[in-house]
Structure formats: structure tokens, C-alpha cells
Amino acid sequence: PHSLAGHSIAAEIRLDCNGIELCTLFSENSNKKSKMARHLARIHGTEEDKVNCPFYFKIGACRHADRCSRIHHRPAFSQTILIKHIYRHPTREAELKAAREGRSVDGVEVDESKAREDFLTFFEDFFEELSKFGRLEALHICDNLGDHMIGHAYAKFSEEEEAADALNVMNGRYYNGRKMEVEFSPVTDFREARCRDFDEDTCRRGGFCNFMHIKPVPICLIRDMEEEAEDERRREEMERLERRRKDDRRRDHRSRDRDREHRGSSHRSSRRGDRDGRKGGGRRSRSRSRSRSRSGGGEG
Numbered sequence: 001p002h003s004l005a006g007h008s009i010a011a012e013i014r015l016d017c018n019g020i021e022l023c024t025l026f027s028e029n030s031n032k033k034s035k036m037a038r039h040l041a042r043i044h045g046t047e048e049d050k051v052n053c054p055f056y057f058k059i060g061a062c063r064h065a066d067r068c069s070r071i072h073h074r075p076a077f078s079q080t081i082l083i084k085h086i087y088r089h090p091t092r093e094a095e096l097k098a099a100r101e102g103r104s105v106d107g108v109e110v111d112e113s114k115a116r117e118d119f120l121t122f123f124e125d126f127f128e129e130l131s132k133f134g135r136l137e138a139l140h141i142c143d144n145l146g147d148h149m150i151g152h153a154y155a156k157f158s159e160e161e162e163a164a165d166a167l168n169v170m171n172g173r174y175y176n177g178r179k180m181e182v183e184f185s186p187v188t189d190f191r192e193a194r195c196r197d198f199d200e201d202t203c204r205r206g207g208f209c210n211f212m213h214i215k216p217v218p219i220c221l222i223r224d225m226e227e228e229a230e231d232e233r234r235r236e237e238m239e240r241l242e243r244r245r246k247d248d249r250r251r252d253h254r255s256r257d258r259d260r261e262h263r264g265s266s267h268r269s270s271r272r273g274d275r276d277g278r279k280g281g282g283r284r285s286r287s288r289s290r291s292r293s294r295s296g297g298g299e300g
Helices: 028-043 054-059 090-100 112-130 160-170 219-299
Strands: 009-016 019-027 080-084 136-141 153-157 181-185
Touching (some): 090 112, 112 136, 112 153, 160 181
16 A cells, blocks of 8 residues: 555555556545444444434333334344233223222222232243243343333243244234234343343332333242243154154055055066966967968868
8 A cells, every 4th residue: 555645545556567557445434434334333222322212222112102203123033022011010900990990090009919920820821832932031021001111021032933933923812802912122132121220129210110120030930931841842842753753654654565566566467468478379379380280281
């Protein structure tokens, strides 16, 4: 590279027999573009990003929904699926019941022990159902009360193909009287999505916080369900292998039967050919004998 006096251009020069050939030019504009690209990559999905919505990027949900001034990039594939508003939050259910009965929704009471039992039953049902599609790395249920996050369930699979299978099967199905709306989620790192203050029981925003308030689940329950799901996958794999072996044996039997039938048919055809040949040979021999006899009689 040489610098050309009076110009802010670097040129790569190659000498050949015809003189000097200018191969490639690199201007200051390319350096500026490179710096801009690095800057945009660094701020993507952060508060500094004025184009892409940081909340949708981190949480897969935005309180402004389609009215948001920033772009919501919906992934075409992901390890994580979002089942929207599927969990019936006990506080919201109590408020709706009070409103139907004409009572004030302020200060509604919730039976915490029953709500906890109902949630664990819901969690077990969904974990068992989702595990049919593949290995679950995480299943998180939101405890938020905001309209854009209430009842959300996030399921992260170990493979994108497993998440796609779950979405294709579960989207549009009904659970507990609710039609499931399932979509791919951009969330793959829940550490950035969850509210740390909620985990420490110090969140001042309560249920209307814009970060995930993930409902806690006993780790022993998760481990038990993971083991059961793994056992079920092993049983299904053994059953598939056994069915495959049976199918292979049946194909082998049919193939051997066809071979025996073919050999038997070939043998019968060969025997018929031999018999026909012997019969034809005898008739021709007698015919020739009679012909010679008649010829001889005429000459005498």
C-alpha cells in the first residue's frame, strides 16, 4: 500500500509489464461504515438502540404491542416458543369473578394454597406435554399482571427442530377452555429477561413490572419430571427399535417367500419344458420312422 499525496486514499498498487495497475481502493468512508456497523451491533437490543425494541428483544413482549415506535423482529425459528396468556393468573381470575358478581375488584382475596396447587398442576401438565417433542431446557411461567405478559409460558428446547414441532402441533389447540396462541420467541437467555428484584422479593413495580416475574417451581419437582420425561423417551426409542426390527423381519420373510416361490416356479417351468421336449422328440422320431417306412415301401 502507498499513500498518495493530497488524497485521503490508500491504494494497493501492482506493477506489471504494462505499467501500474490500480487494484483496490479503500477510502475513509469504508472505515466509517465499519465503525458504524460495530456500533449498531453493540447497541442492538439495548436502550441506546432507537430502531429495534429492546423489551421485545429481551422478553419477547412489549406493552405497546403493534403500536410500538420501534421494530419487533419476530424470529422465523428459535429454540424458544411462547404460549401466550395460557396460564390463568389467580389474581386476575379473582378480579374477573368479583366483576361478574358486581363486587369491587379492589383488594380481592386469593386462596394462596389452592392457587399454588393449581399452578403446580398446570406446570406438570405442560412440562409433560411439551417433553413429548424433545428435551426441555427451561419452562417458565410469568407471574406478571400486565396485559402484554399475563399468563405467558416460555418453553426452551435443546433443538430448534423440537421447538418447531411443538409450535406446529400446539398452536390452535385448546387447553382448559383457552385456544393456544404459540409463536417463536427471541428470548434464549432468561437471565437478561427476568426481574432480579422479583427473585430477591424486592421489586417495587409489583405485577406490572416489564421484566419477567418467573413463578418459582421446586427444583425437586423439575428433576423428577425431567427423569420421567427421559425414561419415556427411552421407552419410546426402544419401542421404535423393536417395531423396526419386526418390520425388518417381516420384510426378510416376505423376501425369502418370494425367492422360494420364484425358485419353485422356475423349477416347475423347467420340468414342464423337459417333459414337453421329451414328448415332442418321441413324436418326431415316430413320424420320421413312418416316413422312412413309407419311402422304403414305394421303392420296393
